[in-house]
Amino acid sequence: MKLSRLLERLEYEVVQGSAETEVETLINDSRKAAPGAVFVCISGAVSDGHAYAKEVAEKGAAALIVEKEVEVPEGITVIKVKNTRYALALTSAAYFGYPAEKLKVIGITGTKGKTTTTYMIRSILESVGHKVGLIGTIEAIIGEKHIPAANTTPESFTIQKYFAEMVEEGCDSVVMEVSSQGLMLDRTAGIPFEIGIFTNLGHDHIGPNEHKDFEDYKRCKGLLFQQCKLGIANGDDPYFKDVFQNATCKVETFGFNEGSDLRATDTHLVSKPGYLGVAYHVSGQMDFDVEIDIPGTFSVYNSLTAIAVCHHFQVPAEVIQKALKVAKVKGRIEMIKVSDDFTLMIDYAHNAMSLESLLTTLKEYHPKRLVCLFGCGGNRSKDRRYEMGEVSGRLADLTIITSDNPRFEEPQDIINDIKIGIGKTDGKYVEICDRKEAIKYAIEHGQPGDVIVLAGKGHEDYQEIKGVKHPMDERVLIKEVLEELGR
Known part of the structure; x- marks a missing residue:
């Protein structure tokens, strides 16, 4: 050519x-x-x-x-x-024959909720016969092929390559996570988004390797709404108007407040042995009852987002109800059965905002004790460590501080920073640097009625130490621990 x-x-x-x-x-x-x-x-x-x-x-x-x-x-x-960078995005689109123009592209941006929402949307749309590609934090899905992800939003050439493969596979739409980094670095430049979604905004990704300040973070999130036809936003989020101030698209909202186009009402928690969920009524643009097998208010927001999108694909209410019941995401409030006495789950919460949201949600189910096991990633903002330590110290009955991805830092130095945050609270804690030993301690000391959260790793199946990713999957660690304890 x-x-x-x-x-x-x-x-x-x-x-x-x-x-x-x-x-x-x-x-x-x-x-x-x-x-x-x-x-x-x-x-x-x-x-x-x-x-x-x-x-x-x-x-x-x-x-x-x-x-x-x-x-x-x-x-x-x-x-x-x-x-x-912008040139790479546009030349990549041309190189692959502008595949995005043959797909309905749905882009989701926000501090949390992106991953779960992409899987929910895909689940619902596939249940009515759409063939849907996916690009996100965990993986890219193209037909039967699952490709592990290196970045939430890949480099522009990779995105266009995936789009081309999706068109080849017969996909008619794709749902993708769009990170603020991806927007800032022009990875999504030139993509004609059918729908752009804003989930929420928290003080995260601020630091030397990410965004210089919160204003820059907000600005970058807003870029998505200058290149989509329709913007669907969480109208309850305090930064919604800031993010949309330069939007050029039509805008719709979802949330709990009366002014939202799609609203959740009559929300109530559902709790059974080994099961935590939430139910609510959808009103506004659609009108039906929903129950999902994932606990908490943020699950209401995630599912409302998916409903708002699928409404534009004319998906019937009964199909949405069934699809939301079975939509599950690896490492996002993933329940792992280890005992008839207490509940253990794995979650990706790796910043103060997502951890606070998760722990606050679980407290609403009135566990006997809420136990939170977590560490923090190395070579990232120290503020995240102090804030997560303070959140866990304030909300959990017991915090087990351990190692996450230390990268090029010493794990103990990171633990010491987390302890500074916990020190601002009256929270009880133990520190066990080895993550497997920390999990063993949590299971061995689990009490009837406890809810134990292993936070931070989620879907990850590795631990990054000194530039090397060593295999480490918490599901495997739990299995090994249970064998060692003879359970």
Whole structure:
């Protein structure tokens, strides 16, 4: 294909060579350079693609797309653009033949609730015959294929590649998590979203490797609503108006308040041995009763979001009711049966907002004790550790502090930071650095009527230490612990 075809939706300047150069592949990884390749030079946090321009040219690349000056032999075409990340997104879409235009793309952004909601929407739409792709924190799903995720929102080239495979598989729609990082780094640029969803906003992802401040975080979330036809928002969230201040789409709301287009009323908790759930009535745009096998108010919000989307796909109420009953997500309030006396669950809550929401919800079921086991990730904001420690110390009857993904930090240093947060409360705690031993302690000391939460790891099946991901799945650890305890 001609390079000009990849560039057709971009503003660019031909610095050297010709836009009519014949090209074969599009890459942003210098290691994949080969004859006929177009190399997009990305200025990343760790390395700058412009530094590899000469190396890529020597490997026979046909063209470079740059945002800075580079020195390369005369035989190679150089295209200059304002922003190479944005260019990668639009050239990737062109390279794969604009697959998003053949799908109804539903994008979900927010601090929490994205993952559960994507699975709920997919479950409901598939139950009425839609074939739905999924891209999110846990995995990408394309037909029968499940691809583990590295990022909540992958690089733009990967997204477009997945879209193309979904079209090939016969998918008519895709539901995807859209992170603020993904929006900020133009990974979703050029995608024509049919529906954009805003779940909620909390003070998370603020730090040197993420967003410089909360204002930037809010601004980036709002970018989704400048590239979708319809925005569906949690109207109860205090930051809803801030996020939507520059929205260019039609807007609908869901929530508990009277002014919402889709409302939850008559909410009540459902509790049976080994079962925690919630039931409510949907009113406004639709009118029916719902019961879901996931506890708490946030489960009402997640399911309302899914209902709001599926309403636009004309899904009948009875289908939504059945589909919500069976929608489950690995590592999101995932109940693991270990005893007839107490309840144990795994959840991905890994920041203060999600942990507070989870523990507050579980307290409403009046457990004998609420036990919270968690750690915090290394090389992330220390504030998260203090805040999570304070939340658990305030809400849990017992906190078991352990290790999460220490990355390049010492696990004990992270534990010490968490203890500073707990120290602001009267909460009881024990510290057991080894996560398996911590889980063993929790199960061994479980009392009748307890609810025990293993927080932070959720769906993850590894522990990251010094740059290496070691296999570690809490479901496997629980099984091993039960065998060791002879249960």
